[in-house]
Amino acid sequence: MLVLGIESSCDETGVALYDSLRGLLGHAIYSQIDMHEAYGGVVPELASRDHIRRLIPLLDQVLSITGVDKKQIDAIAYTAGPGLAGALLVGASFAESLGLALNVPTMPVHHLEGHLLSPLLAADAPTFPFVALLVSGGHTQLMRVSGVGKYELLGETLDDAAGEAFDKTAKLLGLGYPGGPAIARLAAKGIAGCYKLPRPMLRSGDLDFSFSGLKTAVLTVVRDHELNETERHDLAAEFQEAVTEVLVAKALAAVERCGFDQLVVAGGVGANLRLRERLNAAAARRGIRVHYPPLDLCTDNGAMIAYCGAQRLLAESAGQTTHAFCVRPRWALQAV
Numbered sequence: 001m002l003v004l005g006i007e008s009s010c011d012e013t014g015v016a017l018y019d020s021l022r023g024l025l026g027h028a029i030y031s032q033i034d035m036h037e038a039y040g041g042v043v044p045e046l047a048s049r050d051h052i053r054r055l056i057p058l059l060d061q062v063l064s065i066t067g068v069d070k071k072q073i074d075a076i077a078y079t080a081g082p083g084l085a086g087a088l089l090v091g092a093s094f095a096e097s098l099g100l101a102l103n104v105p106t107m108p109v110h111h112l113e114g115h116l117l118s119p120l121l122a123a124d125a126p127t128f129p130f131v132a133l134l135v136s137g138g139h140t141q142l143m144r145v146s147g148v149g150k151y152e153l154l155g156e157t158l159d160d161a162a163g164e165a166f167d168k169t170a171k172l173l174g175l176g177y178p179g180g181p182a183i184a185r186l187a188a189k190g191i192a193g194c195y196k197l198p199r200p201m202l203r204s205g206d207l208d209f210s211f212s213g214l215k216t217a218v219l220t221v222v223r224d225h226e227l228n229e230t231e232r233h234d235l236a237a238e239f240q241e242a243v244t245e246v247l248v249a250k251a252l253a254a255v256e257r258c259g260f261d262q263l264v265v266a267g268g269v270g271a272n273l274r275l276r277e278r279l280n281a282a283a284a285r286r287g288i289r290v291h292y293p294p295l296d297l298c299t300d301n302g303a304m305i306a307y308c309g310a311q312r313l314l315a316e317s318a319g320q321t322t323h324a325f326c327v328r329p330r331w332a333l334q335a336v
């Protein structure tokens with residue numbers, strides 16, 4: 001089955017073609033980061049308008065690099081939520097009208113389910129069951145995953161998401177958007193431990209997180225005195241270390257609590273190399289295997305949506321043929 005995937009939930013437009021027999025045939029992403037950077041964050045109305053501009057050229061690009069003809073497409077999967085309402089509507093209306101024109105079924109996909117299943121697109125893919133650590137710009141959750149569509153929430157952040165904490169802390173350090181990669185670059189030149197930041201909820205005994213206090217702790221440091229270059233590096237390194245330490249401890253505790261031996265990490269923060277380094281080392285000591293999506297599929301993309309839609313279509317349903325649609329800006333993953 002050849003599935004076209006469309007992603008437009010936030011500030012990346014993604015289009016991909018996934019074949020259930022041959023795998024990912026090709027994908028293309030357009031990131032709006034440069035456009036939103038001037039505003040220090042994503043401007044929803046600008047995001048929607050830009051998705052409109054990008055979708056047709058991206059589709060043409062993917063058809064051209066894969067050599068596929070539109071008529072060969074069997075189904076269209078698209079992100080129906082959660083995300084920015086206007087941005088989601090662009091992708092949904094594009095996907096449904098293309099489905100109507102090509103007379104193929106469509107499949108609305110949950111954006112986080114896309115992230116969660118994205119490690120299955122890697123060469124060394126995990127097998128069910130596993131624990132998933134979802135660490136993105138809007139979410140930080142631990143999920144027990146026993147199969148496609150079988151997700152049980154084990155714990156989540158009580159306030160800011162891990163990616164959000166990176167983004168907000170980056171702002172405090174005078175860095176651009178998105179903050180994750182910017183902090184990681186600074187942290188690579190600094191030494192963790194020169195500053196002492198808290199490890200929120202490390203010993204809470206549950207699998208929940210809290211990151212807003214960490215950002216406030218950074219604020220206290222930068223408010224009290226002007227940091228020189230070295231101090232900024234050291235503070236970034238300590239911040240990255242604090243987030244990483246808590247994520248590693250809770251993720252491995254979740255795997256052990258479930259009695260599994262596989263952990264899957266998905267979402268933008270999963271691209272953080274220090275997180276990967278610490279997680280891999282700690283997991284190896286406990287006999288746990290850690291799986292990541294291919295690096296270019298950590299942040300938003302169409303490939304994970306095409307893949308997720310294909311699994312859904314194969315597993316349980318023939319897809320939608322009415323081409324009526326609605327989007328769900330707020331939508332819990334456990335509810336799919």
Ligand code: ATP
Nearest residue numbers: 136137138139163178180181267268269272299300
């Ligand atoms: P959601 O999926 O929850 O709706 P989102 O789609 O905005 O949110 P992603 O695209 O998965 O989230 O990830 C973006 C986030 O990942 C941003 O917060 C960004 O700062 C963070 N991020 C990206 N690369 C890195 C990195 N190397 N280190 C830390 N954080 C990173």
Ligand code: MG
Nearest residue numbers: 010011012300
């Ligand atoms: Mg994004």
Ligand code: FE
Nearest residue numbers: 115136299300
């Ligand atoms: Fe995302």
